[in-house]
Amino acid sequence: MSKQALFVPVLLVLLSAWVYSSLRPPPPSLCGSPGGPPVTAPRIVLRDGRHLAYKEHGVPRDAALHKIIFVHGFGSCRHEALIATDTPSEIIDELGVYVASFDKPGYGESDPDPKRTTKSLALDIEELGDRLGLGARFYVAGFSMGGQAIWGCLKYIPHRLAGAVLIAPVVNFWWPGFPTNLSTQAYAQQPLSDQWALRVAHHAPWLNYWWNTQKWFAPSSVFAGSPRLSRQDMELSLKLVAEQQQSYRAEVKQQGEFESICRDMMIGFGKWEFDPMELEDPFPNKEEGRSVHLWQGDEDTLVPISLQRYIVGKLPWIRYHEITGAGHMFPKADGMSESIVRTLLYDR
Template sequence: MDISEPVRLGQYRLPDGRDLAWAEWGPEDGTPVLLCPGAATSRRLGFGTGAVDALGIRLISVDRPGVGASDPAPGRTLDSFAADIAGLRRDILGTAELAAVGYSAGGPFALACAAAGVAARAAVVAGADEFASSHDGLPEDLRAMVELAAADPAAAERSFAEFGSAEALWQLITSCSPPVDLAVYRSPEFEPVFRQALAEGFAQGPAGYARDTLLAMSRWPFAVADVRTPVDLWYGGLDTSPSHSPDHGTTLAGRLPSARHHLVPDAGGALLWTHAEPILRTLLGADH
């Protein structure tokens, strides 16, 4: 499990005057890989940071609008996030192809980049499915969130904001995690970094987290079946968080024509950190 402080930090000024905050690891001339972090987790928490130099990967983690140090964008969508990343790619990366990896609640954002053609390859790791497309198998509390998001999006967003705080999210994550994940989350080298990333994620308040959650719980603005970009789906067989995927990505894999489904039997939801190198290798187009 490799985590370390970012090598570089910066801000990208978008055409509308907003700033998008980013962090980087690895060589500046490496293959660019965009990290879409989990819910309300700031850009400072990377993954596989001990492997990126050897793999020649430039890992770029971006705070979504209203989260961490990125300026808010009221009414933003999954599509508008992909447009933001398209600008960053054009102005900072030039002609280099971009791969995207979305962890947990970041999964829909990585898929949005793939659907828009911004990312040439994508990975979803313990990612949320499009729960609004099917209620089958959803636990009651998750089903209620999806139904509220469909019936009254504004009320749902307010509800998510009322819940949202760094401590509440930490308690939710650890209460839903199996022992294999708790061993990661509560380890002395990981817990303080993770909790700091959550605190930074809520630095502007809960609005960014609430918007992210609404977008994940609502119908996505693109058809998953139309995504032709190669997508690797990674799930841990021991993961017990239904908000990742009640069926460990099987339904999502069936809807994505270009998907490769990796189910790691002895891993949990923290496989972004426990299996970082094989995930990164697939983003380079290499088999694990």
């Protein structure tokens, strides 16, 4: 065989190897593994052997009147538990509130979960509550992508909940309960780079890591840390920048981007096992005093207000709180976190 005849198949093999290596994300750098980040947080061992790192806030667990598990948002970690860290400590003490926040799988010091689903995360939350001895029922709260995770708790572990609050929960444009014209219109209002990134996360999740890390064209604006901001969010930006300079920011993606923020996108905008708009009231016995709350800013540039309004219109058992002039980060405005906590605990 001539050298020219050998060139084409060799070139194809080399090209295939390059494509494969480019698309394949690097393995995570597990906490506690040789050469990996150190383990500094308390962790529990879950049912499948994974470690889940957590942090405790507020009054001591044994003295608490109210116990809450908080789920952080996209690109965040256990240190950022808004309802605890942004509510004055004297208010937390007055209300007798204990908050347990945790690193979602792959974030911070929690082991990755390659099999993660909305259900598995809800079961992680239930198991954390059991291991910490939070009792038969506890509250759950989540912000942004963490707020989206609360839908899984309402679906899979409602019997364990004393109440729930979704704070600016991220919406999946592909939930089947949305009218096509409404979701299409809201989707078209997103930046073009985000439209493409979300389309990849939903239809071709195996391309998600490559899409958001290649240098040829713009990735997701949220992935790149440059989302479009509302007026209020821009006013809060100095406070946010100061917080993001805290030393723990390095922990968020220390095990790798794929099993943290990429996995979040793949789950959040992928194909769900259920449609939140088909959920039944998890607390039909009103005398038990349990309730579900959803807070949303009407100028949120990341979560379309039109879709959030449609969701709560389909689920009349949700107590909806719409904040005029508020952006996505409204819980960080003065007094907002306190209002959210008080409403969760006492507005029945």
